[in-house]
Amino acid sequence: MDLLSFARGPALKVALAVFCAGVVWRIAAFALLRIRRDLNRPRNSLFKYLGAGLYTIGTRSWPHPEFIRRTGAGEALGYSYHMGLFVVVLLFAPHIAFLGSLFGITWPGLPNSVITVIAVISLTLFLAVLFRRVTSPVIRMLSNFDDYFSWFITMLVMVTGLAATAQIGARYSTLVAVHILSVDVLLLWFPFGKLMHAFYIFPSRAINGAILARKGAAS
């Protein structure tokens, strides 16, 4: 078995199994803890505060005007590289073909040249994110191994992907194999660290937003 077959064969299967089981266990471990019923009379109706929770998913995507001067740039940086990543992952033709082989559906992609430009911009923004993490006293203080390793493994996926696209440093099949192996490692790490925020972000905004709206408080 060559490296590419290994990377997209048994390695990917194991990584996906760990990813799925780990994500389910990580969520179940807290979701199965005691849920306290709020016995205080709500100010708003159930319909209204659940609706407000859903609304919070959108409103927390950007800072309230009172905060924007202090946090707008940082949030713009964060959202920009996330959007770049999504575009590259979901709209790059080889990715679509690969995902199609896994899930059986395909969709139109963007030209390779456009994807390459977006990938380079995203990679640059991702470097800026690391720079910010190590230079901001607040973020540096909050950061731990999880933050840096999650950054590193995501960066590795981006760099190996760009190297494969540009065919730099080795044979194409080897570069693709290394890229897929890096994705395997990312999937293996995913349930153990902060990458889980991909699953948490919308429910977290909605639940906390609904709880605040139940009291008639701003969210």
Added chain:
Amino acid sequence: MSDVAVEGLPAQARVAGAMQGFSREIGALSAFRLESCIHCGICADACHYYVATEDPQYTPIWKVEPFKQAYKREASAFAPLFRLFGFKRAVSAEQLEHWQHLLFDSCNLCGRCSLICPMGIDVAALIEQARHAMFDAGLAPKELYDKAAHQRATGQPEASAEPYRDQLIAIGVRFDVRIPLDESDVDVMLCIPRTDIDHYPGAVAALARVMSHLGVSCTFRSDGLIAENYGYYAGGREWQRDISLRLIDTAIACKAKTLIVPECGHAYAALRWEAADLYGKPLPFKVLAVTEFLAQELGAGRLRLGNATTGPTTFQDPCQLSRTGGVTEAPRALMKAMGVDLQEMRNNGSFSYCCGGGGGVVDIERAAPLRYRTMEIKLREIDDTGANTFLTTCSDCRRTFDDAQRHFSWDKSPESLLELVAKNLIDAGAGR
């Protein structure tokens, strides 16, 4: 650091017990909040302690770091791995002693951080829960602990020179208003912050005057009078429940359908949004903030108000009433009805900065220098409005600003919105 040592166990054993208790009792919601943090640090930019000092330790989510550590080590999905490989150390007594400064001296539980988190985490709710563990570890600040203990035992946070019942009667005589006291079979029970009785008796008289004007069947009760809840401040959950129970039981005994919380932010939070959980079932009466009640009366046409001649006026939203309590529009409706020329601060309503005294901070002596430093943000915003009059609806806010007036030789003193309403009452039939 002054703290309260719980007798019997050494410090580390107390801390270990408290942290295990925290992890056991955490519940799905708080665990989800701890899980969701992405370490972006954005919450720092909402906190007046960080904004004023630029000291990273005041980042709100950092204030629960030992509790995040304990949760990951004791109760998270991969807790055995965290323990086996030593990724998360056990929380030490020294660590928690330092965190006493972060959880009590430099947090007003104001909730502004909960509005900025891109993950939507209610950071202030986590900090309040962390205070419970600090209390269990014997690390509540002495001022808060002592007042909570006294209030739990006697119904009032400190001994008073005269019984509060006698002081209420004296206020009635001084302000020429009938104080309904110790009556039964009433529609409304009134409580009052002891801060108002001690420092702002005009607010007590105003409450009685407004209720009398509206013809509301109501009473103060000497067996359940004080609105404040120092158990809430100190983090003693059982003590908070016992203090709330005194008011709940009294309201039930006098058959009140509504308990009106006067101008006191945290009393409203404790009674409106936490008491039923501690009581174990929904309260058999409504809890309303006085401004909320008055705005309802205004809307129903039972309350009519004349024009107040206050000139340009600004308003301080008490955090526990507005941001976390949902009572933001009611005071503005009252001011509008009185024709008040409201000059809003740059950050107002739900986004208002805390006065700096909330969360019991105004009672913690060692916290005063930092409190003064952070208050400068608020004082500047008030000055920038150009207002001559400065209103609020919280006695702790008033006490904090009055203290600032002395400290900074500031030229303003907050006034009570309730007192302004009482001064501008118009007979419901007048002018019709």
